Amino acid sequence: MALDLSTTYLGIKLANPIMPGASPLVDSLDRVKAMQDAGASAIVMHSLFEEQIDREMKAEYVHLRSHEDVFAEAANFFPESDDYALGPQEYLAHIRRIKETCKLPVIASLNGTQLGGWVEYANLIQQAGADALELNLYYLATDGAISGEEVETDVLEIVRTVKAGVKIPVAVKLSPFFSSVSHMAKEIELNGADGLVLFNRFYQPDIDLDALEVVPKLDLSSPEELRLRLRWLAILFGQVKLPMACTGGVHSAHDVVKAILAGASVVQVVSSLLKQNPAHIRTLLAGLEQWMQEKEYSSVSQMRGALSLQNCPDPAAFERANYLKILQVWKT
Numbered sequence: 001m002a003l004d005l006s007t008t009y010l011g012i013k014l015a016n017p018i019m020p021g022a023s024p025l026v027d028s029l030d031r032v033k034a035m036q037d038a039g040a041s042a043i044v045m046h047s048l049f050e051e052q053i054d055r056e057m058k059a060e061y062v063h064l065r066s067h068e069d070v071f072a073e074a075a076n077f078f079p080e081s082d083d084y085a086l087g088p089q090e091y092l093a094h095i096r097r098i099k100e101t102c103k104l105p106v107i108a109s110l111n112g113t114q115l116g117g118w119v120e121y122a123n124l125i126q127q128a129g130a131d132a133l134e135l136n137l138y139y140l141a142t143d144g145a146i147s148g149e150e151v152e153t154d155v156l157e158i159v160r161t162v163k164a165g166v167k168i169p170v171a172v173k174l175s176p177f178f179s180s181v182s183h184m185a186k187e188i189e190l191n192g193a194d195g196l197v198l199f200n201r202f203y204q205p206d207i208d209l210d211a212l213e214v215v216p217k218l219d220l221s222s223p224e225e226l227r228l229r230l231r232w233l234a235i236l237f238g239q240v241k242l243p244m245a246c247t248g249g250v251h252s253a254h255d256v257v258k259a260i261l262a263g264a265s266v267v268q269v270v271s272s273l274l275k276q277n278p279a280h281i282r283t284l285l286a287g288l289e290q291w292m293q294e295k296e297y298s299s300v301s302q303m304r305g306a307l308s309l310q311n312c313p314d315p316a317a318f319e320r321a322n323y324l325k326i327l328q329v330w331k332t
């Protein structure tokens with residue numbers, strides 16, 4: 001049976017749903033080519049940080065560079081810190097270089113919480129040739145005086161302003177920590193976004209008991225993290241019309257299948273590529289095709305959302321009823 005793996009994300013027709021998510025993996029042109037050869041349908045660049053734009057260089061990921069021992073699992077693969085820290089001008093030059101040498105659509109990424117120079121940089125990113133832009137609105141509301149409503153208002157203002165400033169499509173990488181993720185997703189849609197990326201992963205600091213210090217800690221993800229994404233992809237599918245990308249916990253071909261069945265248009269992978277290598281994309285694609293053949297699905301679009309909240313045989317499995325059931329069946 002001929003299989004159709006194509007999908008449309010942010011208005012861009014893609015050969016298949018698998019792409020590397022935002023990470024320094026794309027900082028080397030050779031790795032980008034290797035991912036293209038392995039079948040990646042697009043690439044997401046690591047973020048240009050608000051702090052970099054402000055020339056302060058103090059963003060969390062950048063800060064984490066000085067603690068690369070935490071990347072033990074990715075030891076052979078993790079890029080040198082020097083090529084991770086693309087400054088704003090190098091970032092733009094890198095977009096141009098990728099566009100000149102590769103055929104893949106390039107999704108650039110901006111990361112921050114204030115409007116600052118975003119619109120200007122969103123424009124420069126567009127001029128450099130990026131096909132789309134992902135906004136990562138990583139924000140940790142530590143100040144009890146700031147309400148959830150204020151946080152949401154700020155997010156929406158950034159989405160609106162960036163959208164008004166560029167012609168390329170804009171996706172928003174969301175955090176799962178909103179009182180109503182569904183409402184937030186709908187508002188983001190109403191404010192003009194072209195896609196949603198679920199979910200941002202927060203890196204929790206640890207405490208070093210010998211040094212009595214708080215230390216930054218970046219663990220690569222595990223497949224268990226996918227379930228939070230599956231639930232929200234399934235709940236949002238159909239409620240919002242925006243195409244959704246799944247990011248977080250996709251390690252195997254079956255994880256890819258689950259994300260699409262829940263409602264994802266595309267699946268972004270980072271940790272599993274850092275643990276394995278770019279060729280892992282080929283394994284994921286082969287596994288997706290094999291599963292489709294076994295279950296007699298002929299296209300990815302036929303699969304998308306087949307087990308979303310609105311389509312699955314037992315919607316309660318995604319809702320509160322399941323919480324009760326699952327706690328009651330636990331046996332010691």
Ligand SMILES: Cc1cc2nc3c(=O)[nH]c(=O)nc-3n(C[C@H](O)[C@H](O)[C@H](O)COP(=O)(O)O)c2cc1C
Pocket residue numbers: 021022023024045046047048061109111136173199200201220221222247248249250268269270271272
């Ligand atoms: C080393 C590393 C660097 C990352 N850099 C960025 C970044 O610059 N911008 C961003 O939005 N996400 C970044 N992320 C988050 C990933 O894009 C992704 O959302 C997250 O790792 C979950 O996907 P995974 O389970 O496939 O790793 C980074 C992740 C890792 C592990």
